[in-house]
Amino acid sequence: MxxxxxxxxxxxxxxxxxxxxxxxxxxxxxxxxxxxxxxSEEGAGLQLGPNVTRYLQSLGLLEAILPIASRPQAIRIRQLRSHKTLSRMELGATFEKRYGNAPYLTLHRADLMASLLRANAALGIRxxxxxxxxxxxxxxxxxxxxxxxxxxxxxxxxxxxxxxxxxxxxxxxxxxxxxxRPVGQIAFRGLIQDTGPLDPVLAREVTVWTRPGLHLVGYPIRAGKAYNLVALCPLSGDWKVASQGWSQPMPEALLQNFRAQTCGLVQELLTMASPWHAWAMQAxxxxxxxxxxxxxxxxxxxxxxxxxxxxxxxxxxxxxxxxxxxxxxxxxxxxxxxxxxxxxxxxxxxxxxxxxxxxxxxxxxxxQMRPPWVWGRDLALRLFGSRLMDQPWLYNPV
Ligand SMILES: Cc1cc2nc3c(=O)[nH]c(=O)nc-3n(C[C@H](O)[C@H](O)[C@H](O)COP(=O)(O)OP(=O)(O)OC[C@H]3O[C@@H](n4cnc5c(N)ncnc54)[C@H](O)[C@@H]3O)c2cc1C
Known part of the structure; x- marks a missing residue:
């Protein structure tokens, strides 16, 4: 040898x-x-589709992360201005069966990192x-x-x-x-640590709220004990966020500006989350x-x-x-x-x-589509929603 x-x-x-x-x-x-x-304990939520959890299963990691992850029941798209549903896709048993019994999970980055570090250490890698x-x-x-x-x-x-x-x-x-390179968008992330007062439907699903020019994503993590929020909008010349690092302080005025464009329920959610961190997106x-x-x-x-x-x-x-x-x-x-x-x-x-x-x-x-195209998108979502939201090319084994 x-x-x-x-x-x-x-x-x-x-x-x-x-x-x-x-x-x-x-x-x-x-x-x-x-x-x-x-x-690092840094970071916030991550979503892992069945294309990924299938591999975590094959590496023997899934069992360790299931108790600390959340298993959302659906992905729902709502309007940011009214909270009205545009479309919903089930992530339950039928979805899992379609994709080889691999679940759709949401979890905190730090929790996945801790599991990976433990599994590595067990095989002698530090x-x-x-x-x-x-x-x-x-x-x-x-x-x-x-x-x-x-x-x-x-x-x-x-x-x-x-x-x-x-x-x-x-x-x-x-x-x-x-x-x-900077893509001209900023993502800001906040955590709701106590999900007690949260609407139970929200607490069970991945929600994407959209409106022209901005959107917000929320989902449960830590077995439903915490809720992760990520808001995305264009980064205009007036806002300065350092281009490196995942935990830049969030310019308060930018958060206020975002909040002002949302409905009352979302405003409450944004108020419940803290601390907020900014990330100037690059790709x-x-x-x-x-x-x-x-x-x-x-x-x-x-x-x-x-x-x-x-x-x-x-x-x-x-x-x-x-x-x-x-x-x-x-x-x-x-x-x-x-x-x-x-x-x-x-x-x-x-x-x-x-x-x-x-x-x-x-x-x-x-x-973040704008009028008039957004009207066509919303109609398509209402008519064919779950079919449009499913991604077999992505979730199927490669
Ligand atoms: C601190 C942190 C927080 C994050 N938070 C989120 C989040 O909340 N939500 C989200 O969706 N994604 C987050 N991400 C990104 C997400 O984890 C990555 O997009 C994705 O997991 C890809 O992972 P990666 O291993 O390629 O890169 P990363 O996760 O970025 O890991 C790269 C690693 O390389 C190390 N490194 C960098 N340069 C060098 C060097 N020159 N020599 C040696 N080591 C080096 C870094 O310290 C880091 O540990 C975060 C990443 C980091 C590092």
């Missing part, structure tokens, strides 16, 4: 930790580096916190990873899972040429080929490869799909060069990621 392959993963976020777990389950123990001083990747050099035989402290790690392959502001992108010119162009995800001994995944707009709720999901696909490609015989296995994974992933990038952008436009 040859020497075990040396793999380094930069980034212990959702994509990086899913990848290390999937690799460890096939007998490979990667070294995981993360720039953060320790595991991220090296406070270790920032600064520079990458590829040679024919290895990849050299220099960290902020000047230490150089040598490996057979580097998996760049270092998020939207990836350093690993520097080693993949096609990715570097397509960096994330890149849809991937144009497998070379956007890989070059020689470096493979990019998750937000490092394809930072997504949040309108299809698939940011974490695509990172998880990338991770599972890459671990499967790497499990092929060691006689196949690592570069070829990276290339194979990139070939399998880039079209799916590009499709989801485009669909996320389109969904954002649909949610």
């Amino acid at each position: 040859g020497k075990p392959e040396r793999l380094v993963i930069a980034g212990a976020g959702i994509a990086g930790l899913t990848c290390s777990l999937a690799l460890a389950r096939t007998g490979r123990i990667p070294q995981v580096l993360d720039q953060a001083p320790n595991a 991220p090296q916190w406070g270790t920032r990747v600064e520079h990458i050099r590829q040679t024919e035989r290895e990849v050299q990873v220099r960290t902020q402290s000047g230490h150089v790690l040598r490996a057979d392959g580097l998996i760049g899972a270092d998020g939207i502001f990836s350093r690993c992108r520097l080693a993949v010119p096609n990715a570097l040429a397509n960096p994330p 890149n162009q849809a991937l144009a080929g497998p070379e956007s995800m890989w070059l020689n001994r470096v493979f990019l995944m998750g937000d490092a490869a394809h930072p997504l707009r949040p309108h299809l709720a698939q940011g974490a999901g695509m990172g998880i799909e990338d991770a599972v696909c890459l671990s499967q490609a790497l499990a092929v015989s060691l006689e196949t060069p690592l570069q070829a296995r990276f290339a194979d994974a990139a070939k399998r992933r880039w079209t799916r990621n590009a499709l989801v990038q485009k669909a996320s952008e389109r969904n954002g436009r649909l949610f």
Whole structure:
């Protein structure tokens, strides 16, 4: 038997930790580096469709997250000005059966991270916190990873899972040429910690409230004990939000401006949530080929490869799909060069990621559609709602 392959993963976020777990389950123990001083509790809600929970099940994670997640009964689209229902799609037993008995879940990012960290630790993987990747050099035989402290790690392959502001992108010119840029929208997120006073219908469903130029998404997390709200609207020149970081303070005037455009019930909801954090949204162009995800001994995944707009709720999901696909490609015989296995994974992933990038952008436009088109959209939603809202191309196994 040859020497075990040396793999380094930069980034212990959702994509990086899913990848290390999937690799460890096939007998490979990667070294995981993360720039953060320790595991972050930051973030708020995430939605995971059946395309993702199916993989969490195969990794043995689903059981651990089910008690701390919520299992919404439906996705409902409402008008932001009146709270009236435009359309509703059931997520219950029939939906789950249609998609291979994989549930639609909503949960707090920190809870998913904690489960991933525990599952990794059980297989002997503990991220090296406070270790920032600064520079990458590829040679024919290895990849050299220099960290902020000047230490150089040598490996057979580097998996760049270092998020939207990836350093690993520097080693993949096609990715570097397509960096994330501000998309002119701001997302602000707040949590309702006590769901006691919440309308029970809201507490059981994912709700999208729309009106021309802005929309709001809300759903239960933490087994219904908390409720997550994300509001999205254009970021005009008057509002300043730093472009990096998930927990920028929310400009109060912007929140007030948003609140003023909603109905009384939504105003109450917005008042119940705190603290509010702002995120100036960034995304890149849809991937144009497998070379956007890989070059020689470096493979990019998750937000490092394809930072997504949040309108299809698939940011974490695509990172998880990338991770599972890459671990499967790497499990092929060691006689196949690592570069070829990276290339194979990139070939399998880039079209799916590009499709989801485009669909996320389109969904954002649909949610914030203006007159006269919005009248046609609302009519279509009323007539064919649940059929239009279902996404078999997305939720079916790939
Ligand atoms: C703190 C935080 C909070 C978030 N909150 C939400 C949320 O509330 N809702 C939502 O939908 N999405 C949120 N996201 C984004 C969402 O988690 C991602 O879109 C998605 O999960 C993709 O995950 P990822 O692993 O590719 O990237 P990320 O989750 O961003 O993880 C990247 C990891 O890489 C590390 N890293 C970055 N640069 C380097 C470097 N040079 N060297 C080593 N390590 C590095 C980071 O510290 C981070 O741990 C958040 C991300 C972060 C980091």
